[in-house]
Amino acid sequence: MLFDTHCHVHFNAYKDDMDDVIKRTLKKGVFMITVGTQKDTSKNGLLVSEKHDGLWASVGLHPNHLVAQSFFDDDELPPEKQTTNKIKTRTEDFDYEYFRKLAQHPKCVAIGECGLDFYRIPEEANKDEVIEKQYEVVRQHFDLATEMNLPIIIHCRDGYDEQADLVFEYTKEGKLQAGGVVHCFSGNLEQANKFIDLGLYISFTGTITFPARKKDVLIDGLTEIQNVVKNIPLEKILIETDSPYLTPLPYRGKRNEPGYVEFVAQKVAYLKNLSVEHVAKQTTLNAKKLFKL
Numbered sequence: 001m002l003f004d005t006h007c008h009v010h011f012n013a014y015k016d017d018m019d020d021v022i023k024r025t026l027k028k029g030v031f032m033i034t035v036g037t038q039k040d041t042s043k044n045g046l047l048v049s050e051k052h053d054g055l056w057a058s059v060g061l062h063p064n065h066l067v068a069q070s071f072f073d074d075d076e077l078p079p080e081k082q083t084t085n086k087i088k089t090r091t092e093d094f095d096y097e098y099f100r101k102l103a104q105h106p107k108c109v110a111i112g113e114c115g116l117d118f119y120r121i122p123e124e125a126n127k128d129e130v131i132e133k134q135y136e137v138v139r140q141h142f143d144l145a146t147e148m149n150l151p152i153i154i155h156c157r158d159g160y161d162e163q164a165d166l167v168f169e170y171t172k173e174g175k176l177q178a179g180g181v182v183h184c185f186s187g188n189l190e191q192a193n194k195f196i197d198l199g200l201y202i203s204f205t206g207t208i209t210f211p212a213r214k215k216d217v218l219i220d221g222l223t224e225i226q227n228v229v230k231n232i233p234l235e236k237i238l239i240e241t242d243s244p245y246l247t248p249l250p251y252r253g254k255r256n257e258p259g260y261v262e263f264v265a266q267k268v269a270y271l272k273n274l275s276v277e278h279v280a281k282q283t284t285l286n287a288k289k290l291f292k293l
């Protein structure tokens with residue numbers, strides 16, 4: 001039994017074979033949460049989740065959709081539906097009531113993905129304005145998660161300290177009681193421990209299977225992210241694929257799919273010197289506990 005706690009199996013990348021992918025994943029004994037990133041993909045994820053036992057969904061607005069971006073993601077929505085990108089001046093705002101309504105769906109298990117992403121801010125954008133907008137939208141997600149008593153799925157890049165400060169601000173007021181997860185973690189050990197101290201889980205993707213790049217500074221022969229896996233408690237770890245992105249070894253370069261979460265589990269087991277069965281069992285338990293399943 002494995003749990004891919006963060007995939008996008010309802011995205012356009014699977015438009016030709018979505019049901020096959022979901023069925024073979026479930027047949028392998030892998031549960032899934034398919035994660036929303038915009039209004040459209042949040043709603044569609046819930047519709048897909050209605051059709052399958054063992055598949056749940058989350059609803060939210062990804063920080064990359066707050067600004068008119070110069071990149072297109074055909075894997076996410078087909079080109080004709082990419083209104084956020086097509087009309088360069090229009091960006092998607094967080095529609096609290098719209099998401100609040102979706103969040104009442106029985107298969108909605110979390111709010112997100114949302115968060116601070118200082119890495120992917122388009123060059124032509126006003127950086128301060130974008131960051132201010134990101135803060136505003138994260139706060140709206142945190143308020144909704146608090147109101148609905150649902151866990152939060154955080155997407156963060158290059159802003160982990162600021163993101164942790166924001167979580168702290170909420171938890172000290174008794175908010176975000178349902179906890180949450182920092183997905184596709186790419187920070188350092190100190191930052192991981194900050195989130196764990198705030199009661200959150202840390203989730204890892206196929207990036208933990210990747211070999212070191214030339215610029216990486218190794219820690220006892222491990223990349224920084226592998227060192228984080230090694231040093232945080234298994235009881236605080238979730239595993240995921242973030243399909244269709246970030247395909248783990250040995251399939252790196254091909255389209256990712258939720259069943260490949262087994263390679264993430266194998267790498268966690270290797271790094272922590274535990275059996276794969278033990279890692280599978282504990283991370284599935286962690287996921288069930290967080291998402292109340």
Ligand SMILES: [Zn+2]
Nearest residue numbers: 113155183184
């Ligand atoms: Zn993400």
Ligand SMILES: [Zn+2]
Nearest residue numbers: 006035113242
């Ligand atoms: Zn994602």
